[in-house]
Amino acid sequence: xxxxxDHYPDELAHCFGCGRLNEHGHHLRSSWNGEAxxxxxxxxxxxxxxxxxxxxxxxxxxxxxxxxxxAAVAAYRAEGRGWETAPAHRFVTASLRVDFxxxxxxxxxxxxxxxxxxISGRKVVVEVAVTVGGTTTVRGEVVAVEMPESMRPxxxxxxxx
Numbered sequence: 722x723x724x725x726x727d728h729y730p731d732e733l734a735h736c737f738g739c740g741r742l743n744e745h746g747h748h749l750r751s752s753w754n755g756e757a758x759x760x761x762x763x764x765x766x767x768x769x770x771x772x773x774x775x776x777x778x779x780x781x782x783x784x785x786x787x788x789x790x791x792a793a794v795a796a797y798r799a800e801g802r803g804w805e806t807a808p809a810h811r812f813v814t815a816s817l818r819v820d821f822x823x824x825x826x827x828x829x830x831x832x833x834x835x836x837x838x839x840i841s842g843r844k845v846v847v848e849v850a851v852t853v854g855g856t857t858t859v860r861g862e863v864v865a866v867e868m869p870e871s872m873r874p875x876x877x878x879x880x881x882x
Contacts, residue, residue: 724750738786751790788863791835
């Protein structure tokens with residue numbers, strides 16, 4: 722599966738939730754499927770809140786990273802270019818809302834689905850749902866903004882691809 726995170730430049734690929742270069746991170750990988758983005762994640766036994774259930778902070782982290790990845794894909798699509806092209810789009814979170822609808826069981830694979838609600842200049846609003854076996858357990862909204870230049874480290878590489 723080709724994922725947006727695979728195309729983040731090395732200097733922007735260290736995020737705990739989705740950075741491919743963070744050896745301790747979750748390595749979430751978001752791809753585009755029709756009119757929505759998708760990511761799959763299987764929580765590990767230590768990602769627990771209570772025995773048998775996923776920790777809410779982990780779920781919020783997944784919603785956050787899937788939302789910013791979806792925003793990056795939306796920006797490329799709005800420009801009519803592929804996500805493997807430069808300059809790289811990278812988004813950060815301006816606002817994160819997470820609603821825990823039902824306890825999320827620990828063990829089964831989670832499906833995250835992102836839908837772009839709006840794009841306005843540097844801002845993209847993304848709705849994210851987390852489902853397990855067809856049941857939605859978490860809904861979130863990510864307001865993502867294009868990463869400001871002040872946060873970008875000096876480029877040491879070109880985008881992967």
